[in-house]
Amino acid sequence: MMQRESTMWVCRVPVGTIWTSPEKVREVDAQGVGETVKINKWRESMNEEENHDLTKSNRIQTQLLYGEPVAIDEIEGDWAKVVALWQPSNKDERGYPGWIPKAQLAEIEALNKQGYARVIANKAQLWTLDFKPLLAVPFNTMLPVKETGEYVRVQTPDGDALISAEQVEIAPDYDQVPSGSGVDIAQLGEEFLDLQYFWGGMSSYGYDCSGFSYNLLKANGVIIPRDAHDQSREGQEVDKDMQESWRIGDLLFFSNEEGGWEPHHVGIYFGNGLMIHSPTPGKAIEIIELAGTKHERELCAVRRFVQEEQR
Known part of the structure; x- marks a missing residue:
């Protein structure tokens, strides 16, 4: 499966999941690793414990969308070790690494694109x-x-x-989408209210917290890292203790330790002390008030990626 210069490898299913390793796949994950992926049936086949186990056991790294390109580093049986080239990560300078069933990949002609x-x-x-x-x-x-x-x-x-x-x-290119404002980012997020959280999720079948922020910003012309801890080190720093300086569309980061630094969660500032986010397994995308919540106590950083709040 070596790539020729005139071709590229891409995801050939609507949503392909990149795993930490092939050994992380369980019997209940069969709908997510076949030649035909059925995300909704996969989610429905999991009970609450199995859903939470995706997170606890670090099974999934990220996901690919149909036609999204990868670099292939290694083939082992029915699996390919790949790098998701459009998803920045500190794990690999080329993009986000992990394993995917090779049946979910296809080699296609590399075009001189019209966009x-x-x-x-x-x-x-x-x-x-x-x-x-x-x-x-x-x-x-x-x-x-x-x-x-x-x-x-x-x-x-x-x-x-x-x-x-x-x-x-x-x-013109995957990273040259027309620019949006902070309000555009927040309003776009509303279209996904009540969409169930999915660990590693990068599609409108289910997002995790950083997959949600990555995709909202990507849709508004900004490519940010895939994971929350990487996202929290990019963009413009905003004083987390001065809420009056926050703008709609800023990213809010939260640490497990109150007053700590390493983020475990990210949401999007919605204005008026509100946040829209994809919270945790078993819950859905929601808008919440920060005041009086654990999120208010755990806030560790605010970063700005879009300078204009409104257009």
Whole structure:
């Protein structure tokens, strides 16, 4: 599976999960590691203890979206050790590392792109060229553009396909999405209220806390690191003790130890002392008031990645 210069390896399922190691996969995870991934059925198959165990046992690292590129470092049986090239991490200077079933990868032609079509809908339908349903892809999926029109022709791991122009925006590259404001970030977050938390989640089938902040900022033109502890070291520092200086769209970081530093959680400031976040397994994305909560006590950093609060 060595990559040729004219090709690239990409995720060939709507959402592919990158694991810490192949040994971390359990029987209950079968719906997440097959050639056909069924995220909703996977989640539904887990009881509360098994869901929490994803977190406690450090099974999942991150996820890939359909068409997202990887570098392959090693093949071991049915598994590939990869680096997610679009997800910055201090674990590897190239991106986020981990293991994924090689059946969830495909080798495609590396295009001289006319840009990327980024999915702006919660889910969007891909169609074959003769308008038969291909598959649904989640929010923030980015596919190389071949031709624009009422339907955009895009390159996919399943060949050329069509997607409604109303469900995408065109960007010159994956990291050149049109810039949004802090208010844009917060308002976009509202579209995912009540979406269940999913450890390692990077899709509109379920986000973890840092996957949520990563994707909201990516959709507004800012690429930040994948994990909360890396995110907390980027951007512009804002005084955490002066809430009046915070702006809507700032990222708020929280430590397990009151007054400590190492973040375990991140949320997005919503204004008026409120935060929107993806909290923990068993809970869903919500807006909360910070005052009087453990989050108020555990706040360890505030970082700004978007300078304009409003457009």
